[in-house]
Amino acid sequence: xxxxxxxxxxxxxxxxxxxxxxxxxxxxxxxxxxxxxxxxxxxxxxxxxxxxxxxxxxxxxxxxxxxxxxxxxxxxxxxxxxxxxxxxxxxxxxxxxxxxxxxxxxxxxxxxxxxxxxxxxxxxxxxxxxxxxxxxxxxxxxxxxxxxxxxxxxxxxxxxxxxxxxxxxxxxxxxxxxxxxxxxxxxxxxxxxxxxxxxxxxxxxxxxxxxxxxxxxxxxxxxxxxxxxxxxxxxxxxxxxxxxxxxxxxxxxxxxx
Ligand code: GUN
Numbered sequence: 586x587x588x589x590x591x592x593x594x595x596x597x598x599x600x601x602x603x604x605x606x607x608x609x610x611x612x613x614x615x616x617x618x619x620x621x622x623x624x625x626x627x628x629x630x631x632x633x634x635x636x637x638x639x640x641x642x643x644x645x646x647x648x649x650x651x652x653x654x655x656x657x658x659x660x661x662x663x664x665x666x667x668x669x670x671x672x673x674x675x676x677x678x679x680x681x682x683x684x685x686x687x688x689x690x691x692x693x694x695x696x697x698x699x700x701x702x703x704x705x706x707x708x709x710x711x712x713x714x715x716x717x718x719x720x721x722x723x724x725x726x727x728x729x730x731x732x733x734x735x736x737x738x739x740x741x742x743x744x745x746x747x748x749x750x751x752x753x754x755x756x757x758x759x760x761x762x763x764x765x766x767x768x769x770x771x772x773x774x775x776x777x778x779x780x781x782x783x784x785x786x787x788x789x790x791x792x793x794x795x796x797x798x799x800x801x802x803x804x805x806x807x808x809x810x811x812x813x814x815x816x817x818x819x820x821x822x823x824x825x826x827x828x829x830x831x832x833x834x835x836x837x838x839x840x841x842x
Pocket of ligand 1: 657
């Protein structure tokens, strides 16, 4: 693509100094360098205004070197996340967060899939786990993971249940799952008694335990002996999210050529 003058380029914007977000953004730019994708990182101060942020996004929408734009979430409280995402050109929206892309995913006619849910599907595929006809339970209903994850499992003909904080009998729902995806953000909330023997368990959580160690939503040590397959944290879904972002950026360069 470089030889054809169409080098993929990713712009990553971070506002403020959330330490976890800073690590994610640094890793995204590192991945770009490693595989030959051009990248620009914009680290904006906490007090950046809505107008300044949207003006930067608009400038990047017009920039021929930039095929993909990613605004790291969450944004500081005074900024309107929805309005910022709406400003991104949908053809450069490598997170697939713009409502136009969310709608396209719903009807199965999309350019980009959201990075984490698509990474989970890739893990399932590579592990030769059949989704069709299986009972899939997604715990968590965020716009970034839970909701699109449920949609992708549905596209693969899974029978999908979404659980959340108001779900009655969460343990029973989880125990009914052949494929269990945990995306809540609560350390060790999925315990061994909530997992059906032989189930496939995918942990999207990124939490810190009482010792400050990175851990997921699943009590890995106890669940690993019950599940037929399980993803660890770190080293499970996280690297897949990063890989799909690279894939989306290459696709964006092809689309925007
Ligand atoms: N914050 C947590 N996950 C993500 C992600 O996938 N993309 C962006 N832009 N922000 C995030």
